[in-house]
Amino acid sequence: xxxEPVLSVRDLCIQIGRQQVVxxxxxxxxxxxxxxxxxASGSGKSxxxxxxxxxxxxxxxxxxxxxxxxxxxxxxxxxxxRADTRVSMVFQDSLSALNPLVxxxxxxxxxxxxxxxxxxxxxxxxxxxxxxxMGLPDPQRLIKRTPAELSGGQRQRVCIALAMACKTSxxxxxxxxxxxxxxxxxxxLGALREHTGTSGTAMLFITHDLHAASQLCQRAVIIERxxxxxxxxxxxxxxxPQHPFTQELVAAAHSVQPSKLNAADSFASIDYRKSA
Ligand SMILES: Nc1ncnc2c1ncn2[C@@H]1O[C@H](COP(=O)(O)OP(=O)(O)OP(=O)(O)O)[C@@H](O)[C@H]1O
Numbered sequence: 526x527x528x529e530p531v532l533s534v535r536d537l538c539i540q541i542g543r544q545q546v547v548x549x550x551x552x553x554x555x556x557x558x559x560x561x562x563x564x565a566s567g568s569g570k571s572x573x574x575x576x577x578x579x580x581x582x583x584x585x586x587x588x589x590x591x592x593x594x595x596x597x598x599x600x601x602x603x604x605x606x607r608a609d610t611r612v613s614m615v616f617q618d619s620l621s622a623l624n625p626l627v628x629x630x631x632x633x634x635x636x637x638x639x640x641x642x643x644x645x646x647x648x649x650x651x652x653x654x655x656x657x658x659m660g661l662p663d664p665q666r667l668i669k670r671t672p673a674e675l676s677g678g679q680r681q682r683v684c685i686a687l688a689m690a691c692k693t694s695x696x697x698x699x700x701x702x703x704x705x706x707x708x709x710x711x712x713x714l715g716a717l718r719e720h721t722g723t724s725g726t727a728m729l730f731i732t733h734d735l736h737a738a739s740q741l742c743q744r745a746v747i748i749e750r751x752x753x754x755x756x757x758x759x760x761x762x763x764x765x766p767q768h769p770f771t772q773e774l775v776a777a778a779h780s781v782q783p784s785k786l787n788a789a790d791s792f793a794s795i796d797y798r799k800s801a
Contacts, residue, residue: 529595531556531695531727532577532612537589537599539572539581539751546572548751550589554695557723561730561742561759563774569751570731574699577729578612579603594694608640613688613726615717617700619680623672629656629683630668636690655686659716678709682716689720696721699731714740735778739763747771 530553539547547569554560562570575581577591579602591599593610603611616622624632633652637643643651649668656664659682672680681701688696698717702710718741721728732738738745739759746756747770755768766772 529556530554530592531558531594532729533590533592534573534577535590535592537573537576537591538587539569539576540586541572541582541584546751547576550746550748550751550753552746552753552756554727554729556694557725557727558744559718559722559728559730559742560744560746561732561738562748563732563735563738563745564748565733565770567750568748570733570748571699572751573748574614574697574729574731577695577697578614579606609694611691611693613691613693613696615681615684615688615696615698615701617703619677619684619704620672622684623680623687625672627671628668629670629672629675633668633683633687633690636687640691651690652686655690656683658720659683659686660712676709677705678712681705681709681713685713685716685720689726693726695727695729697729697731700733701730702737703732703734710737717741735763735774736781739778747774 532554535551537547537550538545550573562573564570572581576587576599579598581587587599589599590597593612596607596610598606598610630649630652633655634645634648637648637651638645652668653664656667661667661679661682675683701717702713705713714737717728720726730738730742742759744757745759745762747754747762747768749770755762755766755771762771763775766775
């Protein structure tokens with residue numbers, strides 16, 4: 526495995542107006558790794574994700590360094606980034622992430638044609654195969670539908686398929702399961718687990734949900750009010766949290782997921798995290 530990080534964030538500071546929303550954040554994501562940025566609502570997770578993606582609003586003042594595949598990208602908006610420093614993304618709201626007027630097939634064909642030079646027929650074939658790999662039933666029919674004709678879970682898996690079709694070395698997933706019911710959450714987490722990690726694409730998973738993070742990620746960076754308070758191996762953070770906020774997070778997750786904890790004794794024993 527290459528030892529250079531896919532993503533290296535150093536001393537990231539983001540100010541919006543007078544508010545310091547991110548303050549001196551540093552972390553790495555290694556090739557094929559799934560890491561999470563974990564924090565309460567308003568802690569600066571989304572602004573960090575936007576900085577990595579090159580999608581900060583024009584009024585944001587940003588400093589520090591964001592290196593993607595070794596290239597400095599902090600001051601470069603998404604549309605002007607070199608192909609090898611582009612980052613794919615999956616957002617919470619799958620309905621607004623997709624074009625409501627364009628069929629799923631046409632939206633999925635686009636990255637295959639644009640980034641991989643496939644013909645229309647080959648791109649359609651690739652889109653159908655990818656949707657099938659996401660566990661979506663009857664993908665031949667599904668590609669003819671528009672986003673509003675799909676369920677939330679189906680749409681989110683289409684968004685993951687779109688991100689995968691871009692074949693980037695890093696995917697940022699910002700609260701991708703928050704809007705979904707628990708059964709659909711599990712399907713979407715399963716699709717993310719299967720299609721990221723050691724298979725090639727590293728992932729930065731943005732969440733406030735320790736349980737979801739524990740099903741996907743090997744490592745966590747925990748932030749509070751824009752500042753990193755603790756980071757490291759997620760198993761260790763769960764079994765031995767040091768900071769009071771991390772201790773609260775673990776205690777809260779234990780109280781919400783008692784059956785899982787009783788069965789497994791600890792989140793740490795959910796061993797599928799380690800596989801691709
Ligand atoms: N447009 C804005 N202008 C100024 N401050 C903002 C703006 N949007 C968000 N903020 C503030 O920036 C801080 C960080 O917001 P951010 O959206 O990054 O948090 P978050 O951790 O992603 O929260 P959530 O989990 O609720 O999405 C918050 O304190 C928020 O109040």
